[in-house]
Amino acid sequence: MKKLLDDPSQAVTDSLRGFGLAHADQVSVHHEPNYVVRAGGTPPGQVAVVSGGGSGHEPLHAGFVGAGMLDAAVPGEVFTSPTPDQVLAAVQAADAGAGVLLIVKNYTGDVLNFETAAELAEAEDVETTSVLVNDDVAVEDSLYTAGRRGVAGTLFVEKVAGAAAARGDSLAQVTALAERAASAVRSMGVALTACTVPHVGKPSFDLGEDEVEIGIGIHGEPGRHRVTASGASDITRRLVDSVLDDIELAEGARVLLFVNGMGGTPASELYVVYGIARQMLVDHGAQVERSLVGSYVTSLEMQGVSVTVAVLDDELIELWDAPVRTPALTW
């Protein structure tokens, strides 16, 4: 394992320190417990939007703290949910009197820790709501699983919720819009290589020389099945087909197409995938109204890609287009 880290057990803290120094104009980093808030705090009277989860998905979530998106982010250890007291501290720091929306990716650990934090926040008289993101179509949402995971679609939910809060919506309104965004978004990912958690020191799974793993999550966990690597078109088709199987796309539906790199994928390859996925959506009768291409929701240095499709309406488009100024997303 070769990584640009010193002590693996301090990796998250060391990285956050550098992040805070590099973006001091936009964020403030708090240590013990670790959390990140907007420089200057949530504007008074505005609903605070807070998210978090295990580290290793950078820039998610801390990179999206800033005007128009998140008011605080809570990074756990690598691929490990943050603890309730950490979440509570971030919630208290972000609350500006109008309540706090918690955006939680659907993993048992995140759900349990945020749930506990919400109970603690209630005891401290901070009003919270929470929205689960579960966009990963690789997992069947059934009695036999912990439910679909939250993956790259989280970015969409965070952007929409942050924009709603920024325009002055109430906690109930922001929550409802975040729910709507969460139910409009679906994703499917593939890994070309595994990733290595620093304190584990070896890859999270073993892939053959020309195998790819279809239906991966974002925690280096193995996926749905393995196939022999077979070029961008074949791989992209599998991803987009899975998404289209799950989502109902009316003829002429307006969509956001988000092609996300898993951390070690060159930008050039993401654009190749984007071109293929876009053509498939167009062939399916959809209108690709908005696009995002980049490595935003990652699994450390994993090579791979996920394709996210969100069905848009006028309001979601307005919220997506609203200005955002954060370390990792700005327009």
Added chain:
Amino acid sequence: MKKLLDDPSQAVTDSLRGFGLAHADQVSVHHEPNYVVRAGGTPPGQVAVVSGGGSGHEPLHAGFVGAGMLDAAVPGEVFTSPTPDQVLAAVQAADAGAGVLLIVKNYTGDVLNFETAAELAEAEDVETTSVLVNDDVAVEDSLYTAGRRGVAGTLFVEKVAGAAAARGDSLAQVTALAERAASAVRSMGVALTACTVPHVGKPSFDLGEDEVEIGIGIHGEPGRHRVTASGASDITRRLVDSVLDDIELAEGARVLLFVNGMGGTPASELYVVYGIARQMLVDHGAQVERSLVGSYVTSLEMQGVSVTVAVLDDELIELWDAPVRTPALTW
């Protein structure tokens, strides 16, 4: 070799197609020959800033086409300079009557092809100047080499020149500022892994399990020497020391610190390196006035990092801070 590509010989074109579709609001992609211009073109009467070089360094250069930075980019094949006719076509498309500055990274291939293109442009009555970027301190600039290479510092030169052009400077002024930026910037890089050129199909060099290659360029070429991997602090120290050995930093000097990922490096590791490098500069008496952290000048999927330091003055700070709206850099 596992890559999200179809036909390797079409990789550059396929990727550019996707790039053009994803960013149609900011850029227009031209094929046969391949080049990228600003959507809507260079504003009339404004100096055009054009750069280019081999592909595989994305988002450099095409990702920096847009308001406040480049007016055109010319991507060659992977790690191969673009051809003179390609450069000429881009120059002609970008020229808005005030002349064209060519920003050329110092490689024999780029120099020869851009030189030939400039001769062809002259024959077509388009005025051009050119500025060489040679910020890589890994290479001794002497009779015994082709001179220092242009690496991540190119981004700084392109940003400064683009801002100068945007505020209406003449070709001579833009050229002088680009020269000043080029002479103020130094970089040094390290690779943890090699990269694989698509049509070659095997890694550009072979590194042992715990070796890193110090002093790499951005073309997958081997570097100055190999050392046993030894953590972020040790590696960063080697990079920053090399830069500081080369650049003259007065006590209290104001600098830009740019930590650049080589394509396959997780953002979290870049921030660890940033924190260490920043501390070293501060210890050296410098003031880190501006920062940039991200994978902007890459070598395909290579894992590694480069550290760039630019000495700033009021005018360079003003030009760095000036608004920029491109697919890969926006503020």
Added chain:
Amino acid sequence: MRQAASDLKAGRDELTELDRRIGDGDHGSNMDRGFTAVVAKLDDAGSPETVGQVLKLVATTLMSTVGGASGPLYGTAFLRASKVVDRATVDPACLVSLAEAATEGIVARGRAHVGEKTMIDAWQPAVEAAEQAAGSGDVLDVLRAAAEAAEAGAVATIPLVATKGRASYLGERSAGTEDPGARSTAMLLAAAVTAAEEVAG
């Protein structure tokens, strides 16, 4: 607790390997981080008076250092257990109600039942064995019975297909690997036995 911490440190790579196969490879370091913190907290705390106080300290420390799914689950378990003993020593009956409370806490938070390939598959048989042993044996007998049952319960998760937690994403592919949380439960109870044996001399 110190025994648990050192056993978990020793078992760290095993837990991590299990979690690497059917989860995300962090269970070993999560437990190690948590119990290392517990030991530090106990060192600071001097000697708390009751077993309940010790358990509460363990609960809050695990809750604030482990993270992941196992953090709130073990945290809740120890918290619930801490509420049923306010004495300095435990007798067999007390031990049983302690184990029952812990298991109920895990079920309340995680909503898992026996057979879903989680730590419950070690806790539930441990509780039942403790209940049986409490009729005839002393504290050490009860602990041994619980630990043996947890061990058997953990091993029995190997062929199961997970329907709760991260391993459930793998569906059929989760069969064939022991559940990391069930294994760490077995380790914890085995550590309790070792510690109790030492006290007993």
Added chain:
Amino acid sequence: MRQAASDLKAGRDELTELDRRIGDGDHGSNMDRGFTAVVAKLDDAGSPETVGQVLKLVATTLMSTVGGASGPLYGTAFLRASKVVDRATVDPACLVSLAEAATEGIVARGRAHVGEKTMIDAWQPAVEAAEQAAGSGDVLDVLRAAAEAAEAGAVATIPLVATKGRASYLGERSAGTEDPGARSTAMLLAAAVTAAEEVAG
């Protein structure tokens, strides 16, 4: 030219491997792409009247398809050579001035001299050998002499330390590998011999 294209296709991996070791691993595909395009252009062009016209077509095609350092260098070489022959066939003297012009073109663009571990280390001895052979032999003799000298010149680059081009970044580490551009020059001239032998029957 067709012979050159097929030899370069065959030699592609060898050139790439050399360039991978002391450059950036693209020389093989650069040359292959260029000469594949040349063949296509020649097919389109029908039969040009003079050798000069053929060479000019080759020059502009290489210039617009090869890229890298070798593109403008080979392009300039063929362009300069095209200017010295306006006939349909060549005699020994003409061949010599053609080779001289090509080499001068490469030097004019690339400013490299013999011993800097570039393609010049193949071209320069080739020119000298051609000059010598032109006194006594026919076209085929001259070509053979040039090709042999280029071959020897290419091999002689192995121990050299590069001071021009991408390999110069490696300093001492560039010694021990043949220069890819010198190798492709030797391949080109060898292809010319093969083609001429075929014509001669």
